[in-house]
Amino acid sequence: MKTLVLVEHDGHAIKDATLPTVTAAAKLGDVTLLVVGENVSGVAEAAAKIAGATKVLVADDAALAHMLAENVAPLVASAMADYDAFLVPGTTNGKNIAPRVAALLDVAMISDILSVEGADTFTRPIYAGNAIATVQTKDAKLVLSVRGTAFEKAAAEGGSATTEPVSGAADAGVSRYAGSEIATSARPELTSAKIIVSGGRALQSGENFTQLIEPLADKLGAGVGASRAAVDAGYVPNDYQVGQTGKIVAPEVYIAIGISGAIQHLAGMKDSKVIIAINKDEDAPIFQVADVGLVGDLFTILPELTSKL
């Protein structure tokens, strides 16, 4: 089977989410990477080094800047004449583009695959991860998004793929990029962090996040996450949200602080290797999934914990 994998990048560097997607694609067959954007020769060079890929298609065009789905999807759909499967990382960008490609190809899409069971059979989570479905497609071509935490990352170095330009990009003329606000953080990115310290509503304010959660995260070299309650209350930006509708993470260690453990939050973190919970309510559902739990007041526990590390 010939597979085409969308490379997730920020215009300069390849994002980690690409690497598990390559691993998933390699289980299906030969891997070709697709780099779309404007002035992306640097990204294409880096993509050629990803182990496991044999070819890199580069679509470099002003109409593809910011990867607007309206302009990217027709290009991918026409490239798919030569491929059997299109795989995207389960990022907001992948989720934005892939269904549009699937509909143009008139095939069903399978979202967030957890495993490849066969050439047409995959597992995926449903109901916020409370059930795992095994699905088989009847369609001739596959369109898949890949749950990054479910596959090993392909090596970013060591490959030597050939690059080939793709032409035919056009502006569909129905959408225009008007700007972005990307939060900058020196901490590890949530979806690839080995350790995550996550805070909930019990933190009570953004200041407490800064004064209690962040020093602990910095001591551990951890990423900082949050529950929906903490995000809705404005303690931290939306981008911190871990859960069914936020980010799905599976770090080595997830430390949940003042988070009760609602179904929707657990959906985003219950595949973490070790879960540690600090909560004053000993009946909080988070303790049912935590490997190590400490019942107590986070306002006394956190300063003590941070100072003892």
Add this chain to the structure above:
Amino acid sequence: MKVLVPVKRVLDYNVKPRVKADGTGVDLANVKMSMNPFDEIAVEEAIRLKEKGVVTEIVVVSIGEPKAQDTLRTALAMGADRAILVTSDTKVEPLGVAKLLKAIADEEQPSLVILGKQAIDDDNNQTGQMLAALTGWGQGTFASKVEVADGAVTVTREVDGGAETETLTLPAIVTTDLRLNEPRYASLPNIMKAKAKPLATKTAADYGVDVAPRLTTLKVEEPSKRSAGVKVASVDELVDKLKVLGVLG
């Protein structure tokens, strides 16, 4: 202008789903069903646009079993003007739903279609994008802010790392994220009034759309359970545990 809002009847978000013992799916017998939370946000946004005088009519659509009528009545009680129920004996996948919605859009000629970003049962996050592909319209997915002006809609989107803004020519597709708005509750008088609002019932065949499923669900299983953990009594014990786990140094 007219807005089309597709809504889905799903297992209530507070209910813990139970996988059927025979592995055929999740048990939906005698459990609370509700409108998909993201669709409530979509209905709310349409109503707010109507209250601003931008929108003149809100048409809500649901596709599925006859009981989806309840979900449409809820949307009518919130403030939608009229409803279309498309019944189907089989489960309709996102591609089939998108094709039906395309047929309805051809008939109704809405300027804007607002959908939820994903349904909390199948967690697919596909239908809005697929409808956008079939209509050729622009798509503003994961919207946290929507502004309509001068024949265009400007959508602030929640993306990994922050927010992005796009301007789409109307007609266009918008899918809602959680932070777009806080949906209102339907008041009792409005629930009563909603019963008199028009609700047309159709079938997939009426639209000449083939909604035969492309996917076969071979089995549905419980995810692997985590083994029970331990509770520690003090910060010192927690630090010891962290050391054993290799989190420190």
